[in-house]
Amino acid sequence: MAYWLMKSEPDVFGIDDLKRVRREPWDGVRNYQVRNMMRDDMHKGDLAFFYHSNCEQPGIAGIMRIVGGARPDPAQFDPESRYYDPKSSPDDPRWLLVDVGYQRKLKRNISLHELKCCPELAEMPLVRRGNRLSVMPVTAAQWNFILALE
């Protein structure tokens, strides 16, 4: 089983939203590197940190599980969607999503600032300059270390 960190803006969709709906298609990924990771490396049963980005206190807010493997993101075919991609076709879908399920909130939000201060996490793309991945792998050691901060 693999571990991940997935970013979302809480103003758009946060951990409390996932808690309410229990399960959600993680749509809108429009980055090839992330798409390839979802396609090749993400599997049903994997666990992921829910990270709040672009907000007052960026950080890890909860844990979710991958409950469905990669499948075409319907939003890419919807002209009304902000994720519409006219260059994609149902015959050859360009963008994928995975389905995630609510697991739990962390007892406290673990802020980006705090994560940045941990030498043990220095290799995480999250704390590295210029990183723009909205989904990134987390090693078992990093996962356990972060949970121990809780």
Added chain:
DNA sequence: GCCAACGTTGGC
């Protein structure tokens, strides 16, 4: 295939 222009991400 190069690279300038442009758009997006996301911390601050």
Added chain:
DNA sequence: GCCAACGTTGGC
């Protein structure tokens, strides 16, 4: 709101 970083686009 600013802006650094970086991915994508498209002219050549």
